[in-house]
Amino acid sequence: xxxxxxxxxxxxxxxxxxxxxxxxxxxxxxxxxxxxxxxxxxxxxxxxxxxxxxxxxxxxxxxxxxxxxxxxxxxxxxxxxxxxxxxxxxxxxxxxxxxxxxxxxxxxxxxxxxxxxxxxxxxxxxxxxxxxxxxxxxxxxxxxxxxxxxxxxxxxxxxxxxxxxxxxxxxxxxxxxxxxxxxxxxxxxxxxxxxxxxxxxxxxxxxxxxxxxxxxxxxxxxxxxxxxxxxxxxxxxxxxxxxxx
Amino acid sequence: xxxxxxxxxxxxxxxxxxxxxxxxxxxxxxxxxxxxxxxxxxxxxxxxxxxxxxxxxxxxxxxxxxxxxxxxxxxxxxxxxxxxxxxxxxxxxxxxxxxxxxxxxxxxxxxxxxxxxxxxxxxxxxxxxxxxxxxxxxxxxxxxxxxxxxxxxxxxxxxxxxxxxxxxxxxxxxxxxxxxxxxxxxxxxxxxxxxxxxxxxxxxxxxxxxxxxxxxxxxxxxxxxxxxxxxxxxxxxxxxxxxxxxxxxxxxxxxxxxxxxxxxxxxxxxxxxxxxxxxxxxxxxxxxxxxxxxxxxxxxxxxxxxxxxxxxxxxxxxxxxxxxxxxxxxxxxxxxxxxxxxxxxxxxxxxxxxxxxxxxxxxxxxxxxxxxxxxxxxxxxxxxxxxxxxxxxxxxxxx
Numbered sequence: 085x086x087x088x089x090x091x092x093x094x095x096x097x098x099x100x101x102x103x104x105x106x107x108x109x110x111x112x113x114x115x116x117x118x119x120x121x122x123x124x125x126x127x128x129x130x131x132x133x134x135x136x137x138x139x140x141x142x143x144x145x146x147x148x149x150x151x152x153x154x155x156x157x158x159x160x161x162x163x164x165x166x167x168x169x170x171x172x173x174x175x176x177x178x179x180x181x182x183x184x185x186x187x188x189x190x191x192x193x194x195x196x197x198x199x200x201x202x203x204x205x206x207x208x209x210x211x212x213x214x215x216x217x218x219x220x221x222x223x224x225x226x227x228x229x230x231x232x233x234x235x236x237x238x239x240x241x242x243x244x245x246x247x248x249x250x251x252x253x254x255x256x257x258x259x260x261x262x263x264x265x266x267x268x269x270x271x272x273x274x275x276x277x278x279x280x281x282x283x284x285x286x287x288x289x290x291x292x293x294x295x296x297x298x299x300x301x302x303x304x305x306x307x308x309x310x311x312x313x314x315x316x317x318x319x320x321x322x323x324x325x326x327x328x329x
Numbered sequence: 330x331x332x333x334x335x336x337x338x339x340x341x342x343x344x345x346x347x348x349x350x351x352x353x354x355x356x357x358x359x360x361x362x363x364x365x366x367x368x369x370x371x372x373x374x375x376x377x378x379x380x381x382x383x384x385x386x387x388x389x390x391x392x393x394x395x396x397x398x399x400x401x402x403x404x405x406x407x408x409x410x411x412x413x414x415x416x417x418x419x420x421x422x423x424x425x426x427x428x429x430x431x432x433x434x435x436x437x438x439x440x441x442x443x444x445x446x447x448x449x450x451x452x453x454x455x456x457x458x459x460x461x462x463x464x465x466x467x468x469x470x471x472x473x474x475x476x477x478x479x480x481x482x483x484x485x486x487x488x489x490x491x492x493x494x495x496x497x498x499x500x501x502x503x504x505x506x507x508x509x510x511x512x513x514x515x516x517x518x519x520x521x522x523x524x525x526x527x528x529x530x531x532x533x534x535x536x537x538x539x540x541x542x543x544x545x546x547x548x549x550x551x552x553x554x555x556x557x558x559x560x561x562x563x564x565x566x567x568x569x570x571x572x573x574x575x576x577x578x579x580x581x582x583x584x585x586x587x588x589x590x591x592x593x594x595x596x597x598x599x600x601x602x603x604x605x606x607x608x609x610x611x612x613x614x615x616x617x618x619x620x621x622x623x624x625x626x627x628x629x630x631x632x633x634x635x636x637x638x639x640x641x642x643x644x645x646x647x648x649x650x651x652x653x654x655x656x657x658x659x660x661x662x663x664x665x666x667x668x669x670x671x672x673x674x675x676x677x678x679x680x681x682x683x684x685x686x687x688x689x690x691x692x693x694x695x696x697x698x699x700x701x702x703x704x705x706x707x708x709x710x711x712x713x714x715x716x717x718x719x720x721x722x723x724x725x726x727x728x
Binding site for chain 1: 635
């Protein structure tokens, strides 16, 4: 069986004026279904580029990205949108909820674009919100919630469409350590329930919560393996002074 | 995503920005209201003109003979012959001689009274009726009698309602009043109005005039729709006599009404066109606000795109929002337009002392609604395109 996520020599090159930035430099990796992987790196290491490519928000300039065996690089914008909608669930650092909508409506958004009928949508959104412990606040607006609660709404939104991959970009970055831990626990529960979770972070103490760590530096993979191995939390060279907060 | 959902989303956003939406719509509201009032005014004017002409008789053709030098002229016999020869076109004819001398009733001199010399057929042609006494008769014309028929204004103002048998002095000559006409005015009779008139035999009037010739005729046509053909017949006849088309003028009331209506329509068209400019300005206002809105909602667009919104859904959302704003403006504009039309009716009626109803047509209303929606779509397109094209990565990180 092929990997759920497979990078084959993926390169992403940005031209900024005269200089050329290699945000991803021949990255190859595989993530199997059901894994909990943390992609770790300092800012500028290429982890955001990786996350954009995995999330089908961007396509590689070179190399291949196969999502569930499908070459994403050859798809047009609408097809990418459809893949984001059906196969990916995003959790962002800034929660990215729509302020004017209620929690229920926020969770309904991905299903609305998927064309799920209103009644079913409402039901599923309710179930998802109950699952993250916000069943009593479905008609609140995001602004009425704490940061941790908002992040849980965004998790509900991410998993309501039953995506193949849950992609969390610094999900605890805006939270205090206590609520951050709650969110991580939630992600671990999702993983335990059989979901594939990809966590992107610069924070080693967060990254070690995952099963496996892929460490990036200057657009290259410098470590790929068990999160509990001592090398997993050590950076090479000078730029790698990454540590817990 | 269904259109109804996109529409609900648009309504939600519009509700969330009431003040801004209202100000955005203002241009459309003013434009639509102005167009509706102007078109309504045009309709009212057209109806007013039609009524006025109907009073004068749209079935009449008037002929004016200017003559060519003093050598040639056309006699009343010739004109009567013309009518007799074309019974399929013409019904009746009466020479009309306007009298410009003084009018004296006892010691008073009414100055606005119109005095006209006509034939015995004239009353029938104009559908005037006699309320007391008798009308003019052939014998009055043939014998050039000094008799006349007066309008009800003179009758009631100067004769206390008993004018028949009394006299009136025209240019110093005494005329016996043989009949009084039925009141023509719908309400109050006025000095100088339709009822302030004297009709005497045209032969008498011609003899009293300076030249002694008859220069005007009124003809009635059998069929109003044949007015143009009737005019041509008279013109051809007169051209044969004068060989100069400047020597006479033939005007059909029906044609004149058409010409007036055409003129009013052109005028209304121009005015409505000017008013419509504000629709364009309103449309630009909508575009402007939609562009601001796209910038403000960049992050929202990014989130929606990340969650799987295709470009066309984003596009749809913004176009529908613009169109809804604009259409809502249209509906308000129509309401305001109707309100202003009622006010205009009252004001115009009071100022002109005439009955003029400003009545917007259903066509104008539907057109206005359609145009305002169309403007929303056209001017919403560019901002929507901008929104749809946003790169989701950039949009997500926009602050």
